[in-house]
Amino acid sequence: MGLFRRGLFLLFSIYFSSGAEVVTIDVKATKGLLGSGYTYLDVRTVEEYNKGHVDGERIVNIPYMFNTPEGRVKNPNFLKEVSGVCKEEDKLLVGCQSGVRSLYASADLLSAGFKDVSNVGGGYLAWTENVFPVKIEKDELMEKELSDEL
Secondary structure, eight states, rough: OHHHHOOOOOOHHHHHHHOOEEEOOHHHHHHTTTTTTTEEEEOOOOOHHHHHHHHHHSSEOOOEEEEEEEEEOTTTTHHHHHHHHHOOTTTEEEEEESHHHHHHHHHHHTTTSSSSEEEEHHHHHHHHHHOOEEEEEHHHHHHHHHHHHH
């Protein structure tokens, strides 16, 4: 079975086995919801997040997957970490780089009992294509080097 077919099979397995249908919204709708009590849950790696992420009031980064020498592996503590900062009743907008990891993460969150979860279609790539506000985390080492030069 080819990689595409395996991915498609996984996608349909998650979609139909979660018990709840994942709702996907576009980045324009996401931008409109950010200031109205929604939490944006960025499920990319910390490295991806630090290079640039959605700018808004309540942005949380909890990786759904980690990069390892063997490839990407699912974060075994993902649901526990999300539960540590979000309640099941919180309104969550789940985003990643392109919308795939966030789809899986959204399905897991719904299966775990979270009530109001939406996948952000197109993810950070679509966000930046629309020239919406982004924030880049400053590298502490780079900041120290710059202050030492001054």
